[in-house]
Amino acid sequence: MASSPTGPADPTPELLRRLEDGDPAAADELLPLVYDELRSRAAAQFRNQPADHTLQPTALVHEAFAKLVGGAAAAQRGPDDGGAWTGRAHFCAVASKAMRQILVDHARRRRRQQRDRDEDSSLTAIPGDDTQAPWELLALDEALEELAARSERQARIVELKFFGGLENGEVARLLGLSTSMIEKEWRRTRAWLLQRLRGGTADGD
Amino acid sequence: MGTEPSRHDRVMELFDQACELPVEEQAAWLDRHCDDPAMRREVEAMLRQDSSEDPLLDREGHGAGLADHAAALLDAPTRAFPERIGDFRIVRKVGAGGMGIIYEAEQESPRRRVAIKVLRDEFVDRALLERFRHEAQALGRLQHPGIAQIHAAELTGADEHRRPYFAMEFVDGLPIDRHADAQGLGREERLELVARVCDAVHHAHQKGVIHRDLKPGNILMARDATTTPEATPAPGRTTLRTDRIGQPKVLDFGIARLTDADVRSATLQTKAGEIIGTLAYMSPEQVRGDTDIDIRSDVYALGVLLHKLLVGRHPLGLDDCPLHEAPQRIAQREPEALGRIDPGLRGDVETIVLHALEKDREQRYGSTAALAADLRRHLQDLPIEARPPSGIEQARKFARRNRGLVAGLVVAAIALLVGAALSIAFALRAADDRDTALAAQSAAEAAQANAEAARADAERARALAEDARRDTEAVAEFQGFVLGQLDVRDIGDAIQAALGEELRASPAFEDSAAGRARVAETLETVNPTNLARRALEQGLLAEAVARIDQRFVDQPLVAARLHISFGDAYAALVLNEQCLAEYERAVELRAERLGEDHPLTVRARSRLGQVLVGLGRLDDAEQVLLEVRSDLEAEDPLDVGEHAAVLHRLGFLFAGRQRFDEVAEVARAAAEGWHRIGQVDEECEAWSLLGQALLQQGEFDAALEPVTHALELARSQQEEPTQQVLMLSNNLAFLLRRTGRKEAGARAYEELVPQVERQFGDDDPRTIRTLLNLAIALHQVDRREDARHWVEEAERRASRSLPEGHALAKEARQMRESFGRR
Numbered sequence A: 001m002a003s004s005p006t007g008p009a010d011p012t013p014e015l016l017r018r019l020e021d022g023d024p025a026a027a028d029e030l031l032p033l034v035y036d037e038l039r040s041r042a043a044a045q046f047r048n049q050p051a052d053h054t055l056q057p058t059a060l061v062h063e064a065f066a067k068l069v070g071g072a073a074a075a076q077r078g079p080d081d082g083g084a085w086t087g088r089a090h091f092c093a094v095a096s097k098a099m100r101q102i103l104v105d106h107a108r109r110r111r112r113q114q115r116d117r118d119e120d121s122s123l124t125a126i127p128g129d130d131t132q133a134p135w136e137l138l139a140l141d142e143a144l145e146e147l148a149a150r151s152e153r154q155a156r157i158v159e160l161k162f163f164g165g166l167e168n169g170e171v172a173r174l175l176g177l178s179t180s181m182i183e184k185e186w187r188r189t190r191a192w193l194l195q196r197l198r199g200g201t202a203d204g205d
Numbered sequence B: 001m002g003t004e005p006s007r008h009d010r011v012m013e014l015f016d017q018a019c020e021l022p023v024e025e026q027a028a029w030l031d032r033h034c035d036d037p038a039m040r041r042e043v044e045a046m047l048r049q050d051s052s053e054d055p056l057l058d059r060e061g062h063g064a065g066l067a068d069h070a071a072a073l074l075d076a077p078t079r080a081f082p083e084r085i086g087d088f089r090i091v092r093k094v095g096a097g098g099m100g101i102i103y104e105a106e107q108e109s110p111r112r113r114v115a116i117k118v119l120r121d122e123f124v125d126r127a128l129l130e131r132f133r134h135e136a137q138a139l140g141r142l143q144h145p146g147i148a149q150i151h152a153a154e155l156t157g158a159d160e161h162r163r164p165y166f167a168m169e170f171v172d173g174l175p176i177d178r179h180a181d182a183q184g185l186g187r188e189e190r191l192e193l194v195a196r197v198c199d200a201v202h203h204a205h206q207k208g209v210i211h212r213d214l215k216p217g218n219i220l221m222a223r224d225a226t227t228t229p230e231a232t233p234a235p236g237r238t239t240l241r242t243d244r245i246g247q248p249k250v251l252d253f254g255i256a257r258l259t260d261a262d263v264r265s266a267t268l269q270t271k272a273g274e275i276i277g278t279l280a281y282m283s284p285e286q287v288r289g290d291t292d293i294d295i296r297s298d299v300y301a302l303g304v305l306l307h308k309l310l311v312g313r314h315p316l317g318l319d320d321c322p323l324h325e326a327p328q329r330i331a332q333r334e335p336e337a338l339g340r341i342d343p344g345l346r347g348d349v350e351t352i353v354l355h356a357l358e359k360d361r362e363q364r365y366g367s368t369a370a371l372a373a374d375l376r377r378h379l380q381d382l383p384i385e386a387r388p389p390s391g392i393e394q395a396r397k398f399a400r401r402n403r404g405l406v407a408g409l410v411v412a413a414i415a416l417l418v419g420a421a422l423s424i425a426f427a428l429r430a431a432d433d434r435d436t437a438l439a440a441q442s443a444a445e446a447a448q449a450n451a452e453a454a455r456a457d458a459e460r461a462r463a464l465a466e467d468a469r470r471d472t473e474a475v476a477e478f479q480g481f482v483l484g485q486l487d488v489r490d491i492g493d494a495i496q497a498a499l500g501e502e503l504r505a506s507p508a509f510e511d512s513a514a515g516r517a518r519v520a521e522t523l524e525t526v527n528p529t530n531l532a533r534r535a536l537e538q539g540l541l542a543e544a545v546a547r548i549d550q551r552f553v554d555q556p557l558v559a560a561r562l563h564i565s566f567g568d569a570y571a572a573l574v575l576n577e578q579c580l581a582e583y584e585r586a587v588e589l590r591a592e593r594l595g596e597d598h599p600l601t602v603r604a605r606s607r608l609g610q611v612l613v614g615l616g617r618l619d620d621a622e623q624v625l626l627e628v629r630s631d632l633e634a635e636d637p638l639d640v641g642e643h644a645a646v647l648h649r650l651g652f653l654f655a656g657r658q659r660f661d662e663v664a665e666v667a668r669a670a671a672e673g674w675h676r677i678g679q680v681d682e683e684c685e686a687w688s689l690l691g692q693a694l695l696q697q698g699e700f701d702a703a704l705e706p707v708t709h710a711l712e713l714a715r716s717q718q719e720e721p722t723q724q725v726l727m728l729s730n731n732l733a734f735l736l737r738r739t740g741r742k743e744a745g746a747r748a749y750e751e752l753v754p755q756v757e758r759q760f761g762d763d764d765p766r767t768i769r770t771l772l773n774l775a776i777a778l779h780q781v782d783r784r785e786d787a788r789h790w791v792e793e794a795e796r797r798a799s800r801s802l803p804e805g806h807a808l809a810k811e812a813r814q815m816r817e818s819f820g821r822r
Helices: A012-020 A024-048 A057-069 A071-076 A082-116 A137-150 A152-163 A168-175 A179-199 B005-018 B023-033 B037-050 B066-071 B126-140 B176-183 B187-206 B295-311 B323-332 B348-356 B368-379 B391-401 B403-428 B434-467 B469-485 B488-505 B513-525 B528-551 B556-572 B576-594 B599-614 B618-631 B637-656 B660-676 B680-696 B700-717 B723-738 B742-760 B765-780 B784-801 B807-821
Strands: B088-096 B100-107 B112-119 B150-155 B164-169 B173-175 B219-222 B248-250
Touching: A012 A024, A024 A082, A082 A137, A082 A152, A082 A168, A137 A152, A137 A179, A152 A168, A152 A179, A168 A179, A179 B005, A179 B037, B005 B023, B005 B037, B023 B037, B037 B660, B088 B112, B173 B176, B176 B187, B176 B219, B176 B295, B187 B248, B187 B295, B187 B368, B295 B348, B295 B368, B348 B368, B528 B556, B528 B576, B556 B576, B556 B599, B576 B599, B599 B618, B599 B637, B618 B637, B637 B660, B637 B680, B660 B680, B660 B700, B680 B700, B680 B723, B700 B723, B723 B742, B723 B765, B742 B765, B765 B784, B765 B807, B784 B807
Parallel strands: none
Antiparallel strands: B088 B100, B100 B112, B112 B164, B150 B164, B173 B219, B219 B248
16 A cells, blocks of 8 residues: 555546556555545544444545545546546446455454454454444455455455445446346356355365 | 356346245245255255344444444345335335235335335246236226235336335235234124135126235224225125225235136146146145136135134145145045034035035135125024035045944954964964863954944945045055055054953953963964064955956046055055065056156055065166156156156166166156155165165265265164264265364264264174274374274173174274384
8 A cells, every 4th residue: 555645736637547548557556645635534534533433434435536636636526527536437347345354344343453452352343333233344355355256256256335425327337237137147156155154165164 | 166156146046036025935835936956955044044043244333434334234135125116115025925025115206105016026937927917907907995906017127126016905914823812803893804814805707806815914904994885795794893804905916817718827827737826725726737727716715714714724624734745635535524523514504614615626616705695694593505515426425434343344354363363273272272272262253243234344345435436446455545544553552452351351361360361362373464474464454356357347546546546555564575566466457548758657656666676677677767757747746646656666776786886876866856755764864875875885075975874864863873864874974084084083983982882782793893893993193092992892791792803803903003002
């Protein structure tokens, strides 16, 4: 994570443009920026909130986008503006990866701390709105790894929707699929993930 | 991770299709489409999650901007539906039927509400597609107020996912049975209601369409049913308050076939043995997989419906019967007579229902119109046309139902056994106790007399049955049933109890407390199971067996079936030699009459092979079982269990011969077979066998799954851990440790210890062995303190309870020392 965040002469818009033009290296360059920005925002949230706060990835991503790309530029363009849309979508695709990484790091740290304190209370879950999530974020991360080995596409869809906050139509356009295909894939993937997260496997460990 | 993508894809496909089905149909569907148990478990787990909620994955979004989109993010898609299909605007998803998803939709011109039924999925097979086209064609011809009208049959969209759909009249209402209850309809109103269904179905029959899947879910009562049927045919209009009854609408001629000379329909027979529709309403000929189903199958279904509407339960008790038993019940069990449940239904109504439910369709009403006509005749107090079964018919049915016969024979059997048991008791008795002897003798004589009488009864009943020529097969069936009822242990216990009763009741007996004690003691020394086994062999089976061939000389197939039944009885008594003789004879008769490859012959050979294993004739057994294995039609639902049994037996045979690689192959297939028919005990055994075989071969990774699975099943069967559970748990712990899952292995041993202690006691060598295993496991995961604790504990127990120098004590000492060193 080499780059430091964001001066006024921010490289992000340029990177986004290159991303839209299909330059894959742009995503690699963008990722650390987004990661750093998101992480500092997440950290701020964690500091300012009571221990069991709810982390809102989509809100974070939104704010990061506004900051990195520039609120004015984003606001000027309407939702039907293709340029604005693809810019944001590409940004979100990158951000969703970053978001996942941040949350997983966070969960790992929490778990370590918890262990150090030798407490047996609930670990690592990002707390849900007010109910305890029945599964843990790290488990989701592992399940996603496993899923990616079976279907890259399904894992990607989860990342975009869950961590990036994209809706089906956006995911569909980004992946070049029909919305109904995404809906279908999501239903499958959701069920598969939940059985893996809640059911455990037959393999003992 | 190594899972190849195709397996995952297959799981997804199975899920896609199954999740559109009603929950109660999913299992049956998976039975037909997925025979890989691991895959099936995965799909089933997914299906369970599909309907559950998850606070995180299904969370609504927060905040503004991007977060707004999140609102629609995770939950909504599972309920998604297309906005439009053809000319129709989709309002909501109503449900999913056997073949498709059903939406409520609106049509703009003419403006009306319709139900849209879309064929389930784009990768649906061609047969289903054909069937759908047929349905469209057939339904298009139907116009009746009692049949949901079809408005259009088209293909969706223009993209690559074109799917056929119907638009049909939207019927908003309750299924017929719930409607009748909700309206509080009386008996006569219910009869008229069914008569109206008959009218509608008759209309379809006249257009050459058979429904084949009539059941309450397919017969709805329109909510606004106050406008009653001008169009209901006039005959039999009664003075009933018809407005309350309502107009039934028959939906979903989902598996309708054309009965006319449409050429294509001839090429479209339902696959042999495929069970379509709902079993409970299926006629015997449908269950048999007959290909020439006609309108009388619908008559049968309406008979079932009538019965259910009148007394609230299924005439053959299929409401709560295991699925694999249902076909046999439908084929053989006589319907419960309505009059027996509700005396008010004796007479006409009972006769009408039984007539509709005849097993042999030739005996049924020839049409639903005839059924409706009789219902209305009854409502108008006119004589009905159906005749109650005649005297002969009743005798025939009596024999077939064989309740009396069963009672007679069981009494005879018990009486014989009591007599036999007494004479054995006598032989064992101390001769000087005269009082007791007298008492016992009189009891024996009484029992003998009972036996004679009961045997005479049974003989009469049997004669009756045999006179009915057409029912000889049923008699054979029954014999099998009686013999199948004989549980040697139970009978043995019954004999002991009966003896005690007889003796206590004897006046001579009262006087002698010493004699009583004596006899009680004597009886204690008798092994009741052996007693029963011997008595049955000599007193009942041998004699009967000897007469089979001569009595059924003209009916070799009946004789063959009886030989099988008696063979089964011998097998249950572990009289393998006698059993073998019966099976051999059955094979011989069937092969002669039907040919070597006929399924019935193959089934008999299958039993023959199985008993050969029991006799230790392993070479012969292997040869027979391998032949049978290739001859059995594994896909035939009737043969799934047989096939599994053959494979399972082969597994034992191979295991006995240390051919573990072959065990692995058959044991897995056996387990899967048992799973399909819900034989949990057997399935557990088969997985366990597979696990053992893999373990023996050192394939620890592969052994994990079957052992885990067997353990789950064994635990699900019994609250208290059995020895089998402990053995499996131990294997599992070992496997976990040996496959690098050391933490889990250690945990498993930790859990195992208290169970083993409970089962065997603290100081049992098996318990001590388990402690040592635990210590090793703990040592390997660096829990040195704990490891030392347990090894010391093991050593202490060994030294206090095992003889000096016992191997376990030595092992414990050495282990402790080596732990100490490191």
